[in-house]
Amino acid sequence: MSTDKVLFDRVTKTFDVRAGRRAPTGAVTALDQLTLGVRPGEFLVVVGPSGCGKSTLLDLLGGLSRPTSGQVLVDGRPVTGPGLDRGIVFQQYALLPWRTAAGNVAFGLEAKGVPRAERDDLVAHHLELVGLSGFAAHYPHELSGGMKQRVAIARSLAYDPDILLMDEPFAALDAQTRDSLQDELVRIWQATGKTIVFITHGIDEAVHLGRRVAVMTSRPGRIKQVIEIELGDRGAVDDVRSSDAFRHHRHEIWTLLRDEVRAAQSTERRADRPDRPARRRWLGRSAAPTGARTAGTGADGGRTPEVAGGADRAAPAAVHTEEARVG
Numbered sequence: 001m002s003t004d005k006v007l008f009d010r011v012t013k014t015f016d017v018r019a020g021r022r023a024p025t026g027a028v029t030a031l032d033q034l035t036l037g038v039r040p041g042e043f044l045v046v047v048g049p050s051g052c053g054k055s056t057l058l059d060l061l062g063g064l065s066r067p068t069s070g071q072v073l074v075d076g077r078p079v080t081g082p083g084l085d086r087g088i089v090f091q092q093y094a095l096l097p098w099r100t101a102a103g104n105v106a107f108g109l110e111a112k113g114v115p116r117a118e119r120d121d122l123v124a125h126h127l128e129l130v131g132l133s134g135f136a137a138h139y140p141h142e143l144s145g146g147m148k149q150r151v152a153i154a155r156s157l158a159y160d161p162d163i164l165l166m167d168e169p170f171a172a173l174d175a176q177t178r179d180s181l182q183d184e185l186v187r188i189w190q191a192t193g194k195t196i197v198f199i200t201h202g203i204d205e206a207v208h209l210g211r212r213v214a215v216m217t218s219r220p221g222r223i224k225q226v227i228e229i230e231l232g233d234r235g236a237v238d239d240v241r242s243s244d245a246f247r248h249h250r251h252e253i254w255t256l257l258r259d260e261v262r263a264a265q266s267t268e269r270r271a272d273r274p275d276r277p278a279r280r281r282w283l284g285r286s287a288a289p290t291g292a293r294t295a296g297t298g299a300d301g302g303r304t305p306e307v308a309g310g311a312d313r314a315a316p317a318a319v320h321t322e323e324a325r326v327g
């Protein structure tokens, strides 16, 4: 019997797609017989070329879609739909604009039927956990991007899910805010003991956050390798990102990804329509954003190695060409 908190057991996911209104229906295989276990209480980061199926993986775990074959297990039981045992944080904060920060954090608790007094305590506790005690009465439009993302994290944690699913949650933030939220997330993870599955394009982010990093192949996505991140005592050094161990892991992941990114690009070039101009994305700096779920806007100016490639959820069969660099 598996001791994994989460198990993707030979999961395949295909989507029906059409290149145009009159075109015949085809199929895209996003994930192919993917197997991955996540240990209880671990912080697991998933990296892979754009379009390799990272978000699909998270959607399956979140119960937002079902595998075509294979199964996704949480505590040994198949996922059949969304549940309060799994909290999801997306790149776009998805806050309710008509509710204050406190009101947003209270949202899941109301759905869960938590009584008012207990709810107020939980809201106050979680706003404090993310450093926003003084902003309980602020509306989303009165908060910075980093603050909004903190509220989204507090909201997901407040109803006490066992597992936190994070789909590029910091990609739209500037470098400083991202760095501080990464540190904060590690602190919250250590304080709460949640199992975290975190998706990113950033290799630095993966090494900094992950206790293990699962590297995916280009589409159809599989797990290429899972790397144990050994950085020693992270608190003992001033800047863990400049340590030899950090550089070693960054290079290790970059090497694994390089070929996958090339493969993803060549698939896309083959699928690209010749009448459409090529698009470019540099280190997460997207000249032509492909939607909320694709790579971040790269406010860091390319400091962090990012994995690019390119897939468009809205028009998957008419995939565009992008140029990418890793590292």
Ligand SMILES: Nc1ncnc2c1ncn2[C@@H]1O[C@H](COP(=O)(O)OP(=O)(O)OP(=O)(O)O)[C@@H](O)[C@H]1O
Binding pocket: 015, 016, 017, 028, 029, 030, 048, 049, 050, 051, 052, 053, 054, 055, 056, 057, 219, 293, 294, 295, 310, 311, 312, 313, 315, 316, 317
């Ligand atoms: N609802 C959908 N309908 C059709 N195709 C889809 C759908 N969702 C995803 N796909 C396709 O499945 C593949 C994997 O998509 P997914 O969004 O999971 O990749 P990703 O690794 O998260 O990409 P990115 O890093 O760019 O966000 C892509 O080819 C995408 O076009």
